[in-house]
Amino acid sequence: MQKSKNNSNLIWFRNDLRTIDNAVLHESQKNGNPLIAVYCFNPLHFTIDKFGFNKTEKFRAKFLIESVRDLKRQLNNLNIDLLVFHQEPEAVFPELCKTYNVNSIFIQTEWTSEEIEVEHAVKSKLDSINWHKIYNQFLYHPEDLNFEITHTPQVFTNFRKQLEKHVAIRPELQPKTYPESNRITNITKIPTLEDLGFDDFETHPHSAFPFKGGETEANKRLEDYFFNTKKLGFYKKTRNGLVGTDYSSKFSPWLANGCISAKTIYWQVKKFEKEFFKNQSTYWLIFELIWRDYFKYVSLRYGNQIFKLEGILQKDYDWSSNQTQIQNWINGETESEFVNANMIELKETGWMSNRGRQNVASYFAKALELDWRIGAAYFESLLIDYDVHSNYGNWMYVAGVGNDPRDRKFNVELQAERYDANRKFRSLWLQPTLF
Known part of the structure; x- marks a missing residue:
């Protein structure tokens, strides 16, 4: 890697693996400084969590690899190199900033605990770097809200009505192409599934999500x-x-x-x-x-508070952590065929429909009265579309400790009759698998 003589900007990609309408990329390009991009496959994301699950299972890992691979291609078209590491960011950034004379780092604003801890770990290893944190994952930009974030309505309908006819959606942002001189010598490699600790696998033939990342x-x-x-x-x-x-x-x-x-x-x-x-x-x-x-x-x-047992409502229920019941739920061996079919689909594909998620989560928290955070952690591990805010928000909601004032419980048998009347879904996943 050659040393840069000019001050450079560095964009640290995390959950913003795109070039079109990427506010972080847009900001990092404004002053015209040389720009390098970095992505770290943080080993922390591939450890075992406190409930015994892989934090990131093979389905999410494969989709992530595909997404980073495509990001590298898209940035390449803009003459920006993506440096990819399979290391903790705090181990990588000091040398990078020195080598490329980085004086500004641009990142998407995150606010949940793990992301903040990693940021702090990196900042503690760097001196005199300008950090630029940019909101980049919203439909309605936080600066455009017509209420304070601390006054976010407790009920979704009120939130929606306050925004949808009164706050404009910002236009889409387009990236700029750099001259060829922005290129650097890039010898980094994107890790394989095997590098991350998984065997390669084929997508299940019955998967409702057979698509690739990127x-x-x-x-x-x-x-x-x-x-x-x-x-x-x-x-x-x-x-x-x-x-x-x-x-x-x-x-x-x-x-x-x-x-x-x-x-x-x-x-x-x-x-x-x-x-x-x-x-x-x-x-x-x-x-x-x-x-x-x-x-x-x-x-x-x-x-x-979204990660705590009592949730944002701080309600005190008597939760269980019965291992037999948890394993039966995970393996699709409960008393409900509808729950079982959905859980087997998740285990085999890393995907589950929204209707399925509502039912299996409600069954876990309301019928079995199990600690909802365990169910949320299992979803975090398996779901290709795991998103920290939606995952924990939805789990709190169905567990009765979140934003649902009615504290509802799904009748999974009635739901099965309504949404799987012909038993097509249950037949698909409950038959002996030949895959």
């Missing part, structure tokens, strides 16, 4: 779901489906890894409405993006 794949899916098939126009009718690739948009894994932004999806919905038609379904996709924002604002308001 910005290119995210935009391909959007083009297909919106403009080629116009499935967007039926989204509200099909979104509670259980089988197949097209019952829902499937954007969540790309959103969770930042391969596409909520704003990009929003503006593409608006384009669809202008070119074709506007209906309840086109609105409902935006409605779901607002839900995603809501859980981010809830976690911004309440901080680490």
